[in-house]
Amino acid sequence: MKTLDGPHLEGDGPVMERLRKLIAESCLVDPAKVVSNARLLAYGVDSVRILELIVRIEEEFQIQLDPEQLFAMATVGQLARYLGKLDSAKHGAGYRTDAAFNDPRQSAGAPFPRE
Numbered sequence: 001m002k003t004l005d006g007p008h009l010e011g012d013g014p015v016m017e018r019l020r021k022l023i024a025e026s027c028l029v030d031p032a033k034v035v036s037n038a039r040l041l042a043y044g045v046d047s048v049r050i051l052e053l054i055v056r057i058e059e060e061f062q063i064q065l066d067p068e069q070l071f072a073m074a075t076v077g078q079l080a081r082y083l084g085k086l087d088s089a090k091h092g093a094g095y096r097t098d099a100a101f102n103d104p105r106q107s108a109g110a111p112f113p114r115e
Contacts, residue, residue: 015084016077018060023076026053036077040070061087 024031073079
């Protein structure tokens with residue numbers, strides 16, 4: 001198998017470390033070789049391993065994950081960010097995706113500024 005060396009990009013952090021360990025265990029690779037910008041397929045993830053990985057992710061993060069969601073993530077880093085959002089929401093961080101919440105011009109309790 002081709003080894004993947006590369007920088008650990010955005011998405012590195014506690015969630016990425018947990019995911020890195022799960023991928024390494026499922027795919028029998030060195031955790032240091034699991035990098036944010038790599039595709040899961042680069043680690044030999046096939047239909048059997050994807051099911052094993054889903055079970056491990058669900059157990060580790062206490063979430064339910066649809067296999068299609070896993071395949072929709074282009075890179076390991078994207079999957080880590082997605083899991084981080086789910087993990088934050090599960091722990092009451094109140095992650096929201098609506099535009100008003102994510103607009104930096106709006107603060108809690110303040111009216112939307114006129115432009």
